[in-house]
Amino acid sequence: MLTAIKARIAAGTTFAGVESVLTPPSHHSLPDEPPAAEDILAIFAVARRLRADASAGTLGQPLRGKNLALLLETPPGEEQSALHRAALELGARVAEVRFADPGGPAFARDGIRGLARMLGRMYDAIDCAALPPATVRQIELEAGVPVYAGLGLDDHPARALADLMTLCEHRPAPGASIRFLGDPTTPRARAFLRAAREVGLAESEDATLVVDAAHGSHWSLSGPAGPLDALRRSENHRCMMQTLLLETIVKA
Template sequence: MMMHSTLPCLNSPGLRPDGFLSDDLSAVLELACRLKAASLAGRTGDRPLAGKNIALLRLGPGDAEMSVLHRAALDLGARVAHVRLGPPIDPGGTQFRHLSQMLGRLYDAIDCSSLTPAEVRQIEQHAGVPVYDDLEGIDHPAWVLADLMTLREHGCAIGPDARIDFLGEHAAEHSENHRFALQAMLLTTMGGT
């Protein structure tokens, strides 16, 4: 299995994935590393998101296999619901605003997959809870954080335009690091730290 990532410079001005600034991303990276260290040491009993509800907002039905984000949230104690969107609704209309407000009352955070950036912004504007733009997506900074964790663990130095290929056992390690990066992002934005 081969995985590719192009690392953007995390100190680039204006890099604000899901509201994170470059300093925030550094803190999230450190938290992800601490979460992994705790897991390796067998200290996994802490469930800081117990009682929290996370919606995975999707256009189609959920996969039969549990996603990395779903597993990451469950490991933190959150309850996860797959919410399937019905027919398209005008993002600028009152029906979409009411849907966003209702989701905000039911859930403590919402991850939007396969929605346009305008739709995600509308949900974020009206939900009143953390809203993510496809946390699991290959273009999301959580992938970059997983890349950085894997490289750090192997003592590699990288430049801002590095291209990385993870093969074999390193791909599995990267997948685990992705889970810890997602957990760190959830904890940082949902107040679980």
């Protein structure tokens, strides 16, 4: 099932078709063409299967023996991130690595290059969290393994896809529409709205499905019966990240 969406939701803030939603994070701008509806629905199907397997206790450890590095600008905290927990659930070994960029052209040219190569030898995939885009691109070019530009962050396409999947599971009818509140020009909003249109969720002022994005990165979703379940949103986000981890690491 995962092979059908191979190389189509890789890291970065891009949101081009499933091929480029999974493309290397060296592409950081949103493309003109949205992902095709069948590609989005294929991703949803994989994420839902992972959710069902986790609920039934049959998920297994498909990433057992794989190593994921989470590069952090600050010292690792006591609480694990959502991405950390999602990878552990798949059986991966996760290391939180403090990344300090001293700056300067010499380090940018030689230091990051050497560091990326070393990380590529030690780990099967690398997440760069909130590192600058130029640094992420350099690491991706040199590491030789999948590199994510903040897979667990709010502005990554995985979050937009997870929210869209949650709304699709609560829409009252196939022709339902959504009302979007907030700035529609942010990368996350553009990714979300493009994908929503592809799966048949047009915008309407009187829609019963509401996305309130007026408060920065904290989005709230509401359906005909009121606010959508926060636990289900969290589960969908976890499963969306796991879908991308499996497709990029196992198939790399």
